[in-house]
Amino acid sequence: MTTNNFKKNILCIGAGYVGGPTMTIIANKCPDYKITVVDISKERIDAWNSDQLPIFEPGLKERVLKVRGKNLFFSTDIDAAIDQADIIFVSVNTPTKNFGEGAGKAVDLQYIEQTARRIKENSRSNKIVVEKSTLPVRAAETLETILHSGKNGVHFEILSNPEFMAEGSGVRDMEFPDRVLIGSKDTPSGLAARKELVDVYLHWVPEENLITTNLWSSELSKLVSNAFLAQRISSINSIAAICEVTEADVTEVSKAVGRDSRIGAKFLNAGPGFGGSCFRKDILNLVYLCEYYQLNEIASFWEQVVTLNDYQMERYVKRILQVMFNTLVGKKLAVFGFAFKPDTGDTRDAPAIYICKRLLEEKACLRITDPHALKNARKDLEGIDSEVEYIEDPYKAAEGVHGIALITEWTEYSKLDYQKIFDKMEKPAFIFDGRNHLDHKALFDIGFNVYSVGKAPLTHF
Numbered sequence: 001m002t003t004n005n006f007k008k009n010i011l012c013i014g015a016g017y018v019g020g021p022t023m024t025i026i027a028n029k030c031p032d033y034k035i036t037v038v039d040i041s042k043e044r045i046d047a048w049n050s051d052q053l054p055i056f057e058p059g060l061k062e063r064v065l066k067v068r069g070k071n072l073f074f075s076t077d078i079d080a081a082i083d084q085a086d087i088i089f090v091s092v093n094t095p096t097k098n099f100g101e102g103a104g105k106a107v108d109l110q111y112i113e114q115t116a117r118r119i120k121e122n123s124r125s126n127k128i129v130v131e132k133s134t135l136p137v138r139a140a141e142t143l144e145t146i147l148h149s150g151k152n153g154v155h156f157e158i159l160s161n162p163e164f165m166a167e168g169s170g171v172r173d174m175e176f177p178d179r180v181l182i183g184s185k186d187t188p189s190g191l192a193a194r195k196e197l198v199d200v201y202l203h204w205v206p207e208e209n210l211i212t213t214n215l216w217s218s219e220l221s222k223l224v225s226n227a228f229l230a231q232r233i234s235s236i237n238s239i240a241a242i243c244e245v246t247e248a249d250v251t252e253v254s255k256a257v258g259r260d261s262r263i264g265a266k267f268l269n270a271g272p273g274f275g276g277s278c279f280r281k282d283i284l285n286l287v288y289l290c291e292y293y294q295l296n297e298i299a300s301f302w303e304q305v306v307t308l309n310d311y312q313m314e315r316y317v318k319r320i321l322q323v324m325f326n327t328l329v330g331k332k333l334a335v336f337g338f339a340f341k342p343d344t345g346d347t348r349d350a351p352a353i354y355i356c357k358r359l360l361e362e363k364a365c366l367r368i369t370d371p372h373a374l375k376n377a378r379k380d381l382e383g384i385d386s387e388v389e390y391i392e393d394p395y396k397a398a399e400g401v402h403g404i405a406l407i408t409e410w411t412e413y414s415k416l417d418y419q420k421i422f423d424k425m426e427k428p429a430f431i432f433d434g435r436n437h438l439d440h441k442a443l444f445d446i447g448f449n450v451y452s453v454g455k456a457p458l459t460h461f
């Protein structure tokens, strides 16, 4: 329904970690399209319209500032934006259901359904509706049923276009994607809609990187991608546990194994467990789907990836407890990094949440530091943080502590002056490098007792 000088009006419903950045990139790459991003959260939209964007992602702010107010607009007027749109991306949250049938595994589809109903109520012209959110297989069927119920003469064509970007490298991932996946129906209107979306991406993505499939393959591929990635992390973490008891070194094992071109070197770093808003949720979604189709052995196979992740986080805590003479009562621990990965302020399902809660249960006193995630950390530990201090400066956070737990591998942590830190710590000084991010030999030489993941400890006892 374009009534301006732009070729098409694109709308994105949901201005979160996916909606905001993806639309910013589309607006940068497609000056001939008008892009509007809407959200029910006024606070989020106000932040997108301010100098303090609601999320941190390297390179994002510059790109927002380049196009905001030109062909990129953030608004809370959802109904008017729906009416004017030709293509609507749905990028609302799809969390794991925490109530009723399927609680703890199935996807909570309430935000998707609310969005579909709102699109239906406010549409006076045909529209392409694109699933950007991660959804269970065959969700497009449900969307279509809702959108076409009541027959107001408007046709909606559903496409699936899952997002594969990783937080922290989101801008690069979107500007140079490994692939863009578009699922559609194999009907004349389905193929025409697919072509419209392909035309958007062809502004910057080479044609050979565009993959087109049927709707169900596209929906399933997103779940499978995240399941495979998480499974690699759980696999190497399981090997880390073997290394710790055999004096094999997990970094050396990863290197040797990853050199096999059939396996590949990426995503083979041992750590305290995976986090982020997607891995656990999407695997559990896959598990629920398998159970629904009575594929119980397959459900158990994938569920084990999550079980092992929980075990890994607990193992990290138990090691701290055991090494620090089986009591943490009143001991001060500096926590280096709270975000679920570096270069983001996102803490959703971060291992740090579980680890800090467990350390607090053991009555440790925590000094948490993180370059971008302290605001979220405060929210995550609200109500249980009487023994927590949130400190921006890592040197101050480590002053007078008995141990340091490194949970997020921010580059800045590898560049700190650890002699200076050591000098102001209680002795014996412990460091638990949950990401194998630091120079362990150098730390040991300074005087630290060093415990890393999947390696023999370096201790002065």
Ligand SMILES: NC(=O)c1ccc[n+]([C@@H]2O[C@H](COP(=O)([O-])OP(=O)(O)OC[C@H]3O[C@@H](n4cnc5c(N)ncnc54)[C@H](O)[C@@H]3O)[C@@H](O)[C@H]2O)c1
Binding pocket: 013, 014, 015, 016, 017, 018, 019, 038, 039, 040, 041, 044, 078, 091, 092, 093, 094, 111, 114, 115, 132, 133, 134, 135, 163, 164, 165, 166, 167, 277, 278
């Ligand atoms: N975060 C990631 O790295 C990532 C990567 C790939 C895919 N995904 C998927 O993308 C989807 C969105 O994830 P996210 O991280 O951006 O979530 P998010 O929680 O950051 O953002 C979702 C936004 O949708 C808004 N919203 C909810 N219901 C709405 C409604 N009815 N109308 C308008 N706005 C509404 C919320 O207010 C929120 O701002 C999820 O399905 C997720 O699984 C996320």
